[in-house]
Amino acid sequence: MIELPEQRSPNRWNRALITGASSGIGLAFAKLLAAESTSVVLVSRRESDLADLAAELSNAFDIEAEILVADLADGSQVKRVADRLTDNDRPIDLLVNNAGLGFSGDLVDLDPAGEQQVIQVNVVAMHHLAHAAGSAMADRGRGGILNVSSVAGFAASPQSATYAATKAFVTSFSEALHVELEPQGVVVSCLCPGLTRTDFHRRAGYSVGAIPNVMWQSSEEVAAIGLAGIAKGKAVVVPGAKNKLLANTMKATPAPVLRRVTSALARAGER
């Protein structure tokens, strides 16, 4: 049963490719876009979840829903997704670069293979796909790329060093692309969510039980604000008043103070 959030995107894309569509914010993007009659290409590793979602969306909204099973930590599998983005037969006019992960802990205590996977998915794959989509869309003179970053990208974050650094890359890269591709008719926006209720924290090993409910947003709300942001041509979209305040405070705080605060908060979360 598909539940539609009240907040809907006013935009209309023909066909969107969404990475990380099997859960959380990516799943919400897929549902919202399908409800706006946008055909979807759903990308992640979990084939049966994608197949179930594709069937559900195509039946409910009379759209085309493809699945593309790919591990975005593997360069050859990312290339298959990039090839789909440059395919002119069924052109994709919106890329939602949403797949991402992170691990919590001091770098030296974390598995190096896991940390490299974070960089591969959050940075290398995101970059490869933005390049492929940006080139194809610029040739067609129209399109959109929505990169999902995080408020974590506004500060160096001890105990999330790799994750926060990858998101700083996503935000900086997206802002530059926003300017580069604007004259070619391609809108690039960066969505920087704060705490959003998904599987992310459980998978990452973050302990978030003590964080009050009021600090959280739903994945549907975040995705809807992201789609509304790119429809308005915004470069950076921070969803919700609390996250905006947080982001502005982070930007205004001197770096030595900020990294002490982020470290203290992370250590408090461990207790």
Ligand SMILES: NC(=O)c1ccc[n+]([C@@H]2O[C@H](COP(=O)([O-])OP(=O)(O)OC[C@H]3O[C@@H](n4cnc5c(N)ncnc54)[C@H](OP(=O)(O)O)[C@@H]3O)[C@@H](O)[C@H]2O)c1
């Ligand atoms: N939740 C938050 O509080 C929060 C806050 C700020 C930013 N974000 C960002 O929001 C985005 C979505 O995260 P979420 O919160 O929705 O988490 P989630 O529920 O864990 O979803 C992550 C998605 O990424 C996909 N993914 C992970 N590794 C992958 C890989 N190697 N290859 C292909 N797909 C992969 C997963 O699919 P499979 O497992 O099926 O492959 C899943 O669909 C991420 O970029 C995250 O950094 C989240």
